[in-house]
Amino acid sequence: MINRKIAPEIKDATAFDIKLRPYEKVTLDNGIPVYIIKSEEQDTLQLELVFTGGSWYETENLVASATNFLMKNGTSKRTAHEINESTDYFGAYLNRNSHHEYATYTLHCLTKHFGDLIPVLQDVILDPAFPEEELSIFRQNMKQRLAVNLQKCDFVANRHIDKYLFGEFHPYGRVSSMDAYDALQVETMKAFYKQHYTYNNCKIFVAGNLPANMIHLLNEHFGKEKWNGEASLIRPEISIMPAEEKKFRIFNDENGVQGAVRIARPFPNRYHPDFSKMLVLNTILGGYFGSRLMSNIREEKGYTYGIHSQLYNFRQSSAINIQTEAGRDVCEATIEEVYKELRTLQQEIVPEEELHLVRNFMIGSILGDLDGAFEVIQRWKNLILNGLDENYFYNNINTIKTITAEELQELAQEYFTPEDFYELVVI
Amino acid sequence: MIHFNKFTLANGLRVIVHEDHTTPMAVVNVMYDVGARDEDPNKTGFAHLFEHLMFGGSINIPEYDEPLQMAGGENNAYTTSDLTNYYIQLPAENIETAFWLESDRMLSLAFSEKSLDVQRKVVCEEFKEHYINKPYGDVWHKMRDLAYAVHPYKWMTIGKELSHIEDAKLQDVKDFFFKYYRPANAILVVGGHVTTAQVKALAEKWFGDIPSGERIQRNILAEPPQTAAHKLEVKSNVPLDALYKCYHMPARTGKGYYATDLISDILGGGASSRLNQVLVKEKKLFSNIDCYHFGTLDAGLLTIEGKLVKGVKMKDAEKAVQEEIDKVQQTVIPERELQKVKNRVESMLAFEDMGLLNRANNLAFYELIGDASLMNNEFTHYDAVTTTEMHEEAQHLFDEKNSNTIYYYAG
Numbered sequence: 001m002i003n004r005k006i007a008p009e010i011k012d013a014t015a016f017d018i019k020l021r022p023y024e025k026v027t028l029d030n031g032i033p034v035y036i037i038k039s040e041e042q043d044t045l046q047l048e049l050v051f052t053g054g055s056w057y058e059t060e061n062l063v064a065s066a067t068n069f070l071m072k073n074g075t076s077k078r079t080a081h082e083i084n085e086s087t088d089y090f091g092a093y094l095n096r097n098s099h100h101e102y103a104t105y106t107l108h109c110l111t112k113h114f115g116d117l118i119p120v121l122q123d124v125i126l127d128p129a130f131p132e133e134e135l136s137i138f139r140q141n142m143k144q145r146l147a148v149n150l151q152k153c154d155f156v157a158n159r160h161i162d163k164y165l166f167g168e169f170h171p172y173g174r175v176s177s178m179d180a181y182d183a184l185q186v187e188t189m190k191a192f193y194k195q196h197y198t199y200n201n202c203k204i205f206v207a208g209n210l211p212a213n214m215i216h217l218l219n220e221h222f223g224k225e226k227w228n229g230e231a232s233l234i235r236p237e238i239s240i241m242p243a244e245e246k247k248f249r250i251f252n253d254e255n256g257v258q259g260a261v262r263i264a265r266p267f268p269n270r271y272h273p274d275f276s277k278m279l280v281l282n283t284i285l286g287g288y289f290g291s292r293l294m295s296n297i298r299e300e301k302g303y304t305y306g307i308h309s310q311l312y313n314f315r316q317s318s319a320i321n322i323q324t325e326a327g328r329d330v331c332e333a334t335i336e337e338v339y340k341e342l343r344t345l346q347q348e349i350v351p352e353e354e355l356h357l358v359r360n361f362m363i364g365s366i367l368g369d370l371d372g373a374f375e376v377i378q379r380w381k382n383l384i385l386n387g388l389d390e391n392y393f394y395n396n397i398n399t400i401k402t403i404t405a406e407e408l409q410e411l412a413q414e415y416f417t418p419e420d421f422y423e424l425v426v427i
Numbered sequence: 428m429i430h431f432n433k434f435t436l437a438n439g440l441r442v443i444v445h446e447d448h449t450t451p452m453a454v455v456n457v458m459y460d461v462g463a464r465d466e467d468p469n470k471t472g473f474a475h476l477f478e479h480l481m482f483g484g485s486i487n488i489p490e491y492d493e494p495l496q497m498a499g500g501e502n503n504a505y506t507t508s509d510l511t512n513y514y515i516q517l518p519a520e521n522i523e524t525a526f527w528l529e530s531d532r533m534l535s536l537a538f539s540e541k542s543l544d545v546q547r548k549v550v551c552e553e554f555k556e557h558y559i560n561k562p563y564g565d566v567w568h569k570m571r572d573l574a575y576a577v578h579p580y581k582w583m584t585i586g587k588e589l590s591h592i593e594d595a596k597l598q599d600v601k602d603f604f605f606k607y608y609r610p611a612n613a614i615l616v617v618g619g620h621v622t623t624a625q626v627k628a629l630a631e632k633w634f635g636d637i638p639s640g641e642r643i644q645r646n647i648l649a650e651p652p653q654t655a656a657h658k659l660e661v662k663s664n665v666p667l668d669a670l671y672k673c674y675h676m677p678a679r680t681g682k683g684y685y686a687t688d689l690i691s692d693i694l695g696g697g698a699s700s701r702l703n704q705v706l707v708k709e710k711k712l713f714s715n716i717d718c719y720h721f722g723t724l725d726a727g728l729l730t731i732e733g734k735l736v737k738g739v740k741m742k743d744a745e746k747a748v749q750e751e752i753d754k755v756q757q758t759v760i761p762e763r764e765l766q767k768v769k770n771r772v773e774s775m776l777a778f779e780d781m782g783l784l785n786r787a788n789n790l791a792f793y794e795l796i797g798d799a800s801l802m803n804n805e806f807t808h809y810d811a812v813t814t815t816e817m818h819e820e821a822q823h824l825f826d827e828k829n830s831n832t833i834y835y836y837a838g
Binding site: 002005008010011016042043080081084087089090091092108109110140141148150153256257288290299302303305325326327356361363364368371372 | 449450451452486487488492493494496497498499500501516517518520521523524526527530531534544545546547548549550551552553555556559560561562563632633664665666667696697698699700704707708711714715734736737763766767770771772773774775777778780781782783
C-alpha cells in the first residue's frame with residue numbers, strides 16, 4: 001500500500017538550469033535587423049514587424065492606434081476586402097497592434113503559404129492608402145464598441161486608475177473617447193504613417209519552421225529600398241502628472257451588483273534594481289492562485305471570483321495595480337483586507353516555506369513559458385526592444401532563486417504603505 | 428500527426444500517453460464524462476460548482492494547490508455542458524506530484540462544509556461578474572430557454588439561477604462525486620517529456636487501487652425537431668440594439684456536423700466572411716456580426732449575433748441577415764470559397780496543435796467522443812465536405828421553423 005499522505009519527492013527550483021536559447025541575426029540589404037528562432041517541429045511560422053510608433057509618439061489622441069489599424073484596410077492596389085480575402089484564403093492571421101512604444105504587424109501562417117502571403121504583407125506595410133470610407137466605418141464601429149464597454153465597471157475602472165497614476169494627458173493615462181474618434185483625420189494618419197513606418201525604424205522577429213528562401217523573400221519585399229525615407233525619431237520627454245486625491249468612488253450603473261476595485265501605486269521601471277525583486281513580492285501578494293490576496297479574499301471570504309496584483313511593464317514608469325470585481329456590498333471590506341495584507345507583508349517576515357513555494361512556482365512557470373519557438377522569440381523581443389540582453393533575464397532568475405525574506409520585508413516597507421496607494425471603486 | 432499510446436487500467440481508467448521530448452514540461456489532463464447536461468433541472472449549475480470543490484482538499488491531502496505550486500506546477504479546470512476537464516502543467520521531473528494529487532481527489536474528496544460554503548459565494552460572484560453585471564450578459568440564459576424545450580442545454584453551465592447554487596447541500600456533493608467522478612468515467616492523458624513505461628508504472632501505482640465505479644448510462648431526452656419559429660423581444664439597459672438568431676444543428680458526432688461547421692465559417696469566419704463583408708463593410712447595418720457554434724456533443728445551436736449600427740431599424744437589419752442566409756440556401760457555394768474555409772480549418776488545427784496542453788486536452792476530448800485517434804482524422808472529415816453537401820445541409824438548417832430569434836432592444 002502506498003502512503004498517500006506523503007508527497008512524492010520533487011526537484012527544487014534552484015536545481016533547474018534555465019537557458020534562453022540564443023537567436024540568429026541576419027541583416028537585410030537595407031539594414032533591417034531580423035531576429036530568428038527556428039524550430040522544425042511544426043509546419044507553422046510567425047513573423048512580426050515592429051515599428052517605433054506607439055501612442056508615445058502621437059500628437060493627437062488615438063492617431064497611433066488608428067494608423068496601425070487602418071494600414072490593413074486598403075492599399076493603392078488592394079481593397080480591404082481583397083487583403084482579407086488573400087489572408088483568409090491561406091488560413092493566415094494578420095494581426096496588428098499598437099502599444100505605448102511600438103506598433104506591430106504579425107503574420108501567423110502555415111510555412112507552405114508564406115511565399116503567397118508576403119506580397120500582401122509588403123503591400124500593407126509599404127503602400128497603405130487610408131481610404132476615407134474605411135476611416136468612417138472604423139470610427140463608427142469603435143464608438144459603438146466604446147459605448148458598450150463604458151457600461152462595464154471593470155473597463156471604466158481600468159481607465160480611471162491609469163489616469164490617476166499617470167495623468168490624463170500622458171500616453172499611459174490617456175483614454176479613447178467619442179470626441180477623439182470624431183477628430184481622426186486621414187491626413188494626420190498618413191503623416192504619422194510616413195514618419196514612423198520607415199525602413200530604418202523597423203525590426204523583424206521570426207520564429208517557427210521557416211521556408212529555405214525566407215531571407216531571400218524578406219530581402220525581396222522589405223530589404224531592397226529605403227522605403228518611406230529615413231526617420232530620425234526623437235523620443236519626446238513627457239512628464240507624469242499623477243492625481244493629488246487618493247480615494248475615488250464612481251457610480252457608473254445604479255443597478256450594478258458588483259464593484260470594480262482598483263488599488264494602485266507608481267513603481268520604478270524595469271531598469272531599477274527593485275523591479276526584479278518586486279516581481280517576487282508581487283507574486284506573493286497577488287500574482288498566482290495561492291497568493292495572499294486570493295487565499296484571503298477569494299478562498300477564505302468568498303468576496304470575489306478572482307483578485308490579482310500586477311506589475312506594469314511600461315518603459316518610463318511602472319505601477320503596482322491590485323484589481324478585482326467584488327460583490328457590491330463587500331467592496332469596502334475587500335479594500336480593508338487588501339490593506340491588511342499589505343501591512344502584514346510590511347510587519348511580518350514571509351515564512352521560508354511560502355518563499356520556497358513561490359520560488360519553485362515562478363521558476364516552473366518560466367520553464368513552461370519558454371516552451372516553443374514563438375515563446376522564446378517573444379522573450380527576446382522584449383529584451384531587445386528594451387535595450388537589454390540575456391543577462392537581464394538571468395539576473396531575474398537569480399533574484400527569484402536567491403532573494404531573502406528580509407529583502408522582501410524591506411521592499412514591502414518601502415512600497416506597501418497603504419496611504420501611498422490610489423483607491424477606486426466603480427459600481 | 429499526433430502520436431500516442433493507450434491502455435486501460437483494471438478499474439476502467441483510460442490512459443493516453445503522448446510523448447514529446449522537445450519540451451522539459453509535462454502535462455497531466457483528467458477529463459470526467461460529466462457536464463451541466465447531467466444535472467437535475469432543479470439543481471442546475473452543480474457540475475460547475477463541483478469543479479470548484481475539487482480544489483478544496485482531498486481525503487489525504489488537505490491542500491490541492493500548495494504542493495503543486497511547490498513542484499513548479501500550474502493548473503486549472505473548466506466545465507461545459509458536456510464534460511469537466513482538469514489540467515496540470517509542471518516540470519517533467521516533478522510529474523509524480525501530479526499523479527499523487529489527481530489520484531487522491533479521484534479516490535475521495537475531503538467534503539468540507541467550509542469549502543462548500545466559500546465556493547458557493549465565489550461561484551455566485553462569478554455568475555454576477557459574467558452574466559448579470561455585463562451588458563447583454565443575460566442573453567444566453569434567454570436564448571437557451573427559448574431554443575430548447577426538453578434538452579438540458581436549456582440552462583447554462585453556470586446555472587439557471589443564483590438560488591440553485593446557494594441551495595447546494597454537502598450531500599448533493601457527495602452523491603455527485605461517487606456517481607460521476609469514478610475511474611470508469613474518466614480519461615487520463617499524460618503528455619510531454621515522459622515515457623509510456625514510466626506513465627504506466629505511475630498510473631498503476633497511484634490510480635490502480637481506486638474503486639472503478641459504474642460507467643454512466645445517459646437517458647437525456649433528445650430535443651424534438653422544432654416545428655415553429657420562436658421569437659422573443661427583450662428591452663434592457665444597453666447602449667445598442669442587438670440581434671441574435673440560433674438554428675438547431677447536428678451533434679458533434681452527427682451527420683452533417685462538418686458541413687455545418689464550414690457553413691458557419693463561410694458566414695462568420697474571418698474578416699472576409701460574408702456577414703462581415705456585406706453587413707458591416709458594404710451595407711453598414713451592423714458594427715460587428717459573428718457566426719459561431721459551441722460544437723456540443725448533443726445537437727447544438729448555430730448562432731448569428733450582431734450589434735446594430737445606431738439608427739438602423741431591427742427589421743431592416745434582420746432582413747439583410749435573412750438575405751445572406753437565403754443566398755447560402757439557394758446558391759451553391761463557389762469552390763474557391765469552400766477551399767478558403769478548408770484552408771482556414773487546416774491552419775487553425777495546426778496552430779491548435781502547437782501547444783502541449785492543447786494536444787493533451789484534445790486527445791482526452793476525442794477519446795471521450797469515441798477514440799483519441801479521431802484527432803488525427805479531423806482534417807480529412809472537413810476536406811471531404813462538398814459544396815453539394817453544404818447546400819443540402821443549409822436547406823433544413825436554415826428552415827425558418829428551425830429558427831430562434833431574440834430582438835434585444837436598447838432601452
